[in-house]
């Protein structure tokens with residue numbers, strides 16, 4: 001199939017507007033034909049609906065695909081309805097609240113059949129693919145993940161991130177885990193985790209994780225923190241047993257090997273996601289990757305909880 005894919009965005013918030021709209025507009029295979037949100041307005045020039053059900057009822061024969069960019073808690077119900085309607089379905093990260101939900105979506109998509117694509121945007125940095133190539137088959141001496149950012153900058157006024165099931169600092173931290181699971185040359189398991197919960201919130205503002213792996217000899221650590229002001233620090237450094245130092249920085253956008261910059265080319269995260277989505281639809285295939293969600297779930301299973309000072313968000317008014 002090489003005709004245009006008519007797509008609607010469900011959940012028209014920050015990431016939909018910042019990334020999905022321009023990436024759809026920049027890819028000739030896609031045409032944005034509708035949006036849905038419970039409140040607020042949609043994209044200029046296309047119909048907007050206040051629920052996915054209203055969208056599906058009105059647009060059933062004018063739609064091929066959906067990009068679901070809501071918070072994760074409502075994604076399973078919406079995705080189930082879209083799959084049942086025969087729509088090719090792209091899920092923002094994380095693909096669901098629980099592993100069981102994502103497994104069931106994969107089953108439903110295979111049964112229908114439609115394409116189900118669990119996107120992990122950080123994996124689509126060209127440096128991430130290159131790092132996976134540099135680490136393939138190696139033994140690992142150590143890995144240090146450092147993922148610090150300012151929650152007030154990246155999630156201004158958002159409340160869902162602080163609810164149980166809202167992921168807290170794992171909302172960005174899962175991006176680091178999506179890179180780690182993509183580049184690490186073997187299985188990764190959570191050994192221990194310390195989760196820091198503001199005393200007025202249901203989700204952690206910081207987390208420290210330690211992993212183990214059959215292909216690693218030394219420490220494998222991750223440090224996530226949402227209390228970081230003045231720019232982001234998103235790095236993953238992997239030392240191989242044969243002495244290489246592979247450093248991904250700027251969230252995976254930059255790669256160096258032993259201090260020398262490696263500059264692989266690529267279209268960028270979200271344009272690459274839409275290229276892959278078109279290929280999956282054309283090939284009648286799905287791509288369902290739960291590895292980052294599984295590590296996150298394991299961190300909550302294994303995690304010790306510590307209480308830290310309350311978090312207040314002035315953007316909430």
Ligand code: NAP
Nearest residue numbers: 011012013014015037038039069070071072074092093094
């Ligand atoms: P957001 O700004 O809160 O947007 C979420 C949107 O979903 C809101 O517009 C909300 O509007 C809508 N929504 C909620 N429930 C809905 C429902 N039942 N039906 C239809 N629409 C619904 O959040 P975001 O930052 O864009 O994040 C959304 C997802 O993208 C998250 O999973 C996040 O991890 C991921 N992501 C975010 C970023 C980022 O930088 N912010 C980056 C990459 C990925 P209403 O409440 O009016 O319905």
